Amino acid sequence: MAEQKPTHTPPRNATTGLGLAIGAATIITAITGIAFWLSYHHLHDVAASNGLGNSPERAWAWPAVLDLFYLAGELLILxxxxxxxxxxxxxxxxxxxxxxxxxxxxxxxxxxxxxxQYVVAAVPPVAALFAFGALMRQLHTWFARRPQTTQAPAVVTGGRAESTAAPVPPMPEQAPALPPAEEQRPERPAITYRDARCAAIRPLYANGTRPGTAAMREALIAAGHGRVGDSTIRGVIRAEVEEHEPHLAQLPPAIGRPA
Incomplete structure (x- = not known):
């Protein structure tokens, strides 16, 4: 009788998680818009009562000098x-x-x-800061999980070398070095990560310790992934490795390496 291969089924809470993310993004966007409108209107009143009262157009345009700096900065961070x-x-x-x-x-x-009155005046710009920052954080997390691209070998076409960038699919995990024969353990099943960079981090657990940020950063650079922010290393890459293998999060930290 032929052995039936297991089929991969998506997590049951995938649809629920997506719905919650969309709902949260909708609420955050509404809060951001309302807060910016309240802040902008109050700054118009400040401008109108301090030299621009005779020019309604300039009084309404003046708050953009601040608020557009803020919006442009957030988009550049994104x-x-x-x-x-x-x-x-x-x-x-x-x-x-x-x-x-x-x-x-x-x-x-x-x-x-x-x-x-000071509290009422401060709430809209502070709310806009946190709401817009929360929205940008969700997009930042999504960007951090997307597949990377790599440079394909150059192809000579019509006497001219051309190269194309192709997405790198998630790489199977690289197995760590095996211990001596008498201490060998059963082989782990291969894991396909959403983020290909996890394959560079997983071997660091081979010595029985949980790698720190500096060690993971060095491994990522050595694997050709370039410099990655500390929050992405810990909150995205290491988090996904330990999501697949929860027991790794219980390992003692590596001595002399920051977590």
Whole structure:
């Protein structure tokens, strides 16, 4: 009788997780839009009462000097996530726009006002900062899990060398070095990772310890994946390795290596 091969079935909670993610993104987007509108309207009132009252067009345009800096910075941070890098200039733009918006919203209340008025003025820009940041974080996580691309060998066409980039499919896990024969353990089943970079991290568990951030970063660079942010190393790559093999998370940390 022929042996029936096991079939892979998606997790039962995959649909539920997607629905929750879409619902959360919808709510966060609504909060972001409302908060930006309240902040923008208050900054218009500040501009109108401080020199631009005779020019309604400029009073309405003035808040964009801050809020568009903030939005542009967040989008540049998102672009950096897509490219798997860190853009400190984008972070600076976001900080300037967000802090400027919060400060001027609060300052626009005036001196000697009740404390609650300052709180009411500060809530919209702070809410916009956190809501938009939460939305960008979800997209950052999605970008971090996408397959990487690699450069294909050059092909000579019509006397001209051309090369094309092709996506790298998830690589099967590389088996660690086996212990001496008397101590060999049963072979682990092959695992297909969503993120191909996990294959460079998994062998670090072979010595019976949980690798730290520095060791994982070195392994990723040696495998040709370039520099990766610490949060991505720990929260995405190592998290997926230990998701497939939960017992690895219980191993003691490697001595002298930060977790």
């Amino acid at each position: 672009r950096a996530s897509y490219l798997r890098t860190v853009d400190w200039w984008a972070i600076g733009l976001t900080a300037i726009g967000a802090l400027g918006s919060i400060s001027l919203n609060v300052a626009g209340v005036g001196a000697h006002a009740p404390v609650l």
